[in-house]
Amino acid sequence: MIPGMARSEPTVTFDADVLGRRRGGEETMVRGLLHGLASIELPFRVLAYVRDVAALEPRGQVTPVALPVGSNYARVAVALPRQLRRDRPALHHGNYVLPPRLPCPAVVTISDCSWAHLGESMPVADRLAFQRFVPWSAKRAAHVLTISEHARRELLELFPFLPEDGVTVLPLAVDPRFAPVPPDPGRFGLDGPYVVCLGAVQPRKNFGRLLEAWATLRARGTADGAVLAIAGRHKQDAPAFAAAADRLGIADTVRWLGYVDDADVPVLLAGARCLAFPSLYEGFGLPVVEAMASGCPVVTSDTTSLPEAAGGAAVLVDPLAPTAIADGIGRLLADAAERARLRELGLARVATLSWTHAAEVLAGAYERVIAATATR
Numbered sequence: 375m376i377p378g379m380a381r382s383e384p385t386v387t388f389d390a391d392v393l394g395r396r397r398g399g400e401e402t403m404v405r406g407l408l409h410g411l412a413s414i415e416l417p418f419r420v421l422a423y424v425r426d427v428a429a430l431e432p433r434g435q436v437t438p439v440a441l442p443v444g445s446n447y448a449r450v451a452v453a454l455p456r457q458l459r460r461d462r463p464a465l466h467h468g469n470y471v472l473p474p475r476l477p478c479p480a481v482v483t484i485s486d487c488s489w490a491h492l493g494e495s496m497p498v499a500d501r502l503a504f505q506r507f508v509p510w511s512a513k514r515a516a517h518v519l520t521i522s523e524h525a526r527r528e529l530l531e532l533f534p535f536l537p538e539d540g541v542t543v544l545p546l547a548v549d550p551r552f553a554p555v556p557p558d559p560g561r562f563g564l565d566g567p568y569v570v571c572l573g574a575v576q577p578r579k580n581f582g583r584l585l586e587a588w589a590t591l592r593a594r595g596t597a598d599g600a601v602l603a604i605a606g607r608h609k610q611d612a613p614a615f616a617a618a619a620d621r622l623g624i625a626d627t628v629r630w631l632g633y634v635d636d637a638d639v640p641v642l643l644a645g646a647r648c649l650a651f652p653s654l655y656e657g658f659g660l661p662v663v664e665a666m667a668s669g670c671p672v673v674t675s676d677t678t679s680l681p682e683a684a685g686g687a688a689v690l691v692d693p694l695a696p697t698a699i700a701d702g703i704g705r706l707l708a709d710a711a712e713r714a715r716l717r718e719l720g721l722a723r724v725a726t727l728s729w730t731h732a733a734e735v736l737a738g739a740y741e742r743v744i745a746a747t748a749t750r
Contacts (some may be wrong), residue, residue: 384418384464386740387457391441392424392469394429396607397631398574399660400485403521404469405430406547406636410733412436418740421461421680423454447618465516469505472511474702479516479747483544484508485655486521486679487528492578510535516725516743520734521546521658522679542739546658547727551637554721556668557645561638562631567600569703570670572661573653574611580654580675580693582618587652587699589622598703601627602650605634605642612653627740647713648706651675652693659683663727666720671713673702685726687719 390408392401411420413432423441424430430438441457443449454473458466466472466480467639489496489504496504512518518541520526526541545739557688561564569588573579581604591597602624621627634642643649649665650675665672672679672688681690706713 384744385461385643386418386420386465386467386744387461387463387614388420388422389454389469390422390424390430390438391446394426395422398606399658402660403485403544403615405551406729407544407733407736408436409433410547410729410731411737413730414733414737416737418464418744421463423457425503459524463739464747467519468511469742470511472514473505476514478681479743479744480514481517481519482511482515483519483521484512484529486525488578488653488655488657489533490532491528492655494577496578507674512536516747517542517739519544522579522682524679524682525657527698532738542735544732544735545658545727546663547729547732548590548660548663548667548724549729552643552664552724555640555644558641559645561604562642564601564603564629564645567647568603568629568645568705569597569600569648569650570603570605570642570665571650572605572643572665573651574606574609575612575615577611578654580600580652583627583693583696584650584652584697585618585622585624586696587650587703588628589624590696591629591707592624592702594700594704596700596707597627597673600647600707601629603629603631603642603646605631605639607633622736622746639664640668641695643670646670646674648703650699650703651680652691652699653678653680654693656680656683663724667724669688669717669721671706671716672720673699673706685723687716687723690717716739 390404392404408422416435420436421439422430424438425442425608427438427440428728450473455475458477463478468482472480472482507736521544526543529541588602619628643665648671649660655678659680662672662674674688675693692698
């Protein structure tokens with residue numbers, strides 16, 4: 375327990391272990407929710423468990439608490455239950471997996487069900503862990519949180535034991551740093567027009583078909599003088615994608631930027647002709663709305679949650695058809711008026727999103743669980 379904290383004031387603990395670990399959309403979501411909680415009045419304190427307290431500034435009712443453990447399995451199985459016994463929260467908020475021996479009620483965020491529907495795209499150890507522990511955690515949770523209506527429907531289908539009102543959608547938003555800013559392509563070694571793709575380099579992001587689509591555009595002459603800039607951590611199968619670019623004869627027009635620092639992503643987006651994001655599966659698709667907020671038109675998939683994220687402000691394509699992906703990208707490369715139209719639609723779309731609103735929805739879920747527990 376934090377020294378000086380009144381025992382009558384409930385405590386909520388939040389597993390924020392992803393912060394500071396370059397975990398893409400998952401880290402963005404956790405940081406946004408915690409910043410949102412810090413900006414509103416709360417009837418409880420929030421202790422955010424992080425590996426390093428430097429990863430989160432204490433603000434409002436949100437305080438970072440260091441929980442550094444080398445092994446994530448040891449952290450969940452041993453260190454986290456020990457810390458929970460020490461802090462004695464009224465509620466714990468986990469991410470995908472809840473620890474054993476919970477001393478209090480818990481909610482769990484399950485952002486998507488890719489581990490169930492697209493497990494072959496994950497490392498085997500990760501897939502097996504998710505398939506075993508996510509259902510186990512959902513069954514033990516007092517409430518489940520997710521990030522889109524599509525993900526909510528999948529969870530209710532996958533877990534029949536969940537009641538209709540047992541899953542709440544948190545409406546994600548965009549960090550204020552994403553805004554139309556002056557482009558600076560030289561910062562990334564890009565000296566001409568480019569299409570950008572954001573996302574960890576792994577099979578689920580559909581890089582194989584995106585590269586085929588880029589080869590089609592080059593063959594048509596639509597992408598002459600342009601490059602495809604891919605920004606994201608290299609994960610499984612990354613070397614195979616580089617080899618595919620070689621085999622397709624487009625290696626000289628593909629730039630593998632690796633991980634781009636969060637502060638630089640808005641500049642990268644601002645200079646792009648469009649974002650190409652033909653992912654096979656997303657729980658929401660934060661790069662879509664981040665690009666829109668940066669004034670970058672978007673081409674994305676017409677499946678899973680991506681039409682929901684796009685909100686009618688993007689070109690939607692079949693992610694299984696490289697020709698369709700090529701058509702969508704080519705449309706924006708060739709038509710400045712269409713780029714301008716989608717830019718305005720995208721800015722209007724993201725204006726409806728707010729981390730404060732997301733935090734209010736989250737805080738409401740916390741309060742309902744805490745109240746129900748007190749009643750019992």
